[in-house]
Amino acid sequence: MTKHAVPASGRGWSVGKMLGFSFASVLLIVAVLSLSSFNGVSTLLSTSEELIVANETDAAMAQLEVDHLLWAQNLSFVFTDSAVNEVTVQKDPTLCNLGKWLVSEERERLEAGHPNTSGMIARMVPWHERLHQSAVEIDHHCKAGEANSEEAKAIFSKKSIPALRNLQGLLQDIREDVAKHSVTDEKLVAEAGEQRALIVVFVSVCVVASVCIAFLVTSKVKKMLVSTSRSIAQASEAVASAAQQVEKGSRSVAESSSEQASTLEETAAAMEEVSSQTSSNLEKAQKTGAYTTDTIGAIDETNQSLAELKEKITGLFDSSKEIQKVVQTIDEIAFQTNLLALNASVEAARAGEAGAGFSVVADEVRALAQRAASSAKETGEMIDESVVKIGESNEFVQRCSESFDHVLQTSTSVRSLVDQVVVASEEQSQGIGQINVSLVQMDKVVQSNASGAEESASAAVEMARLAGELEMQVHRLQRFAGESAQARTPKVELSAAAPVAFDDYPVRGRAASPTLASLN
Structure with a gap:
């Protein structure tokens, strides 16, 4: 009886080794693709969170500015409306929205994320107190029946208006600094496009590699x-x-x-x-x-x-x-x-x-x-x-x-x-x-x-x-x-x-x- 030689193809890798290699390669490709996708999504999430924080900060500063403009407008009614004979605005600087914000965690997070704003906030505190103090002084004149006196008007023009303008300027500076050091919408869109292109490239490479490996192993x-x-x-x-x-x-x-x-x-x-x-x-x-x-x-x-x-x-x-x-x-x-x-x-x-x-x-x-x-x-x-x-x-x-x-x-x-x-x-x-x-x-x-x-x-x-x-x-x-x-x-x-x-x-x-x- 003749002995049959072992085919040359059986002297290399066994079927189990080749299948294991193919599965391991596919798993490696999936892992690399998943890691790159996760990294891209994580980057986009981080950028989006940063943009959201910047937008929220800008909106908060704008709202505080609007609040004090309305506060000054209501205070000016004492001089322009004869029917108003008393000050109805908030005179305590700690009870208004800005006063509450100055002692909140939002201020601490802002200073931690944007250190340049710490000095601006520190300069804003005395102007804020001076603004509310002017309302207290005007209220004394109103109670004394001197609402339209020259002294009350001088307090409003020399103390309230300058304090309000300085306060507006500091709030505007804070908004500009946050916008300067934060991600813009255009940058977020650009990063999303880059990540999408990168994922498309990775997916294409992985698909081609998987097809090649499958073809080689199957053959x-x-x-x-x-x-x-x-x-x-x-x-x-x-x-x-x-x-x-x-x-x-x-x-x-x-x-x-x-x-x-x-x-x-x-x-x-x-x-x-x-x-x-x-x-x-x-x-x-x-x-x-x-x-x-x-x-x-x-x-x-x-x-x-x-x-x-x-x-x-x-x-x-x-x-x-x-x-x-x-x-x-x-x-x-x-x-x-x-x-x-x-x-x-x-x-x-x-x-x-x-x-x-x-x-x-x-x-x-x-x-x-x-x-x-x-x-x-x-x-x-x-x-x-x-x-x-x-x-x-x-x-x-x-x-x-x-x-x-x-x-x-x-x-x-x-x-x-x-x-x-x-x-x-x-x-x-x-x-x-x-x-x-x-x-x-x-x-x-x-x-x-x-x-x-x-x-x-x-x-x-x-x-x-x-x-x-x-x-x-x-x-x-x-x-x-x-x-x-x-x-x-x-x-x-x-x-x-x-x-x-x-x-x-x-x-x-x-x-x-x-x-x-x-x-x-």
Whole structure:
């Protein structure tokens, strides 16, 4: 099977790295665009706030100027309107709008944003107080009935009007200074245009960069997918070819195993005949071997053994008598133990709960005593039976002695027959052993071949299935990569004329055949 080289496109960045790079690039572009937009909007907001503050300050100064002009006009009514005989304007400099503004936070913010106005405001305070003080002096003349006196008019013309003009001049200076150091509407519009142009440029650059990155990454991924799909298609073809070769090899092995199984059947039939003859010879050897084993191995020691047996039987009879005495003693001890356990149970019952545990122990001791008595009784009965059997054994030994004399006479005639049968059986046994070893080896080889053929066939089927699945995945990958799947991977088709069914061959179960089983 040929090995397919890894495509060159797979040696660079992986798909995951390229996608990660593209996403990171897009995020970086979005971040840069967002940062530039935020910076531009922040600049516009700062400029707008500065312009709003300047406009509010200008409007406030203009309103204060208008208020005091109206204040002076109302004060002049004392001299121009005969119906007015008192001063109705605010005479306290701290209660008018300007007086309230001088002690407000708006003044502090103005001085903080425009330090040049601090001196102007400081110079404005005495003029403001002088203006309101002139109203107080004019009010004294009105209350004295001297509203149109020359002195009252002089106060208005020499104190009120100059103070008002100086106050107007300082308010105008403050407005001019604020306007001079603040952003104008034209500048705000210009900055907004610059920020819009900058954002348009940034957006254009980001869009072009994103399109380029997307095109490069898509092209690279597509090339990798196409190359990979082609490599997989080639591998699928190789797998299909290998599956067909494996299937052919499995079929060849199966046919060979069938032929070997037939030969093994013929050999097994021949071995059945040999086995029958061997069984007949072995029967003769077993019958004669019983005679020779009894005679050759035991005749020389029979007489001495019988004498020793008689002595041992006599000693066994005496020992049985002694054992009977011991059993009687055990029976008596068990009886006394039973009585003691019974007394202990009675005493434990009298003791109540304190003797409950001892009562259980006493019951167990009593049960053990009863079991010991029962065992002693059974042992005595067995010993009695043994004594009877010992007597019978003594008689049997006597009869055996007579039988051995007869065996000694027949062993001589049987020995020659045994020697002939043993020699023939040994020769046949050696031949059968060699044949048996060969058959066992042949059977193992046949089984191994059959097992290998079965595994190979299963592997071929599995490889065929995997080749089909691999073909489907290749087509999906090709469709995903945008490549037309014209070169289709050929499907694996195993031969259906003679399927590899190993259960049909006689090789299966050969080790369990009666012929080989009898030989083993």
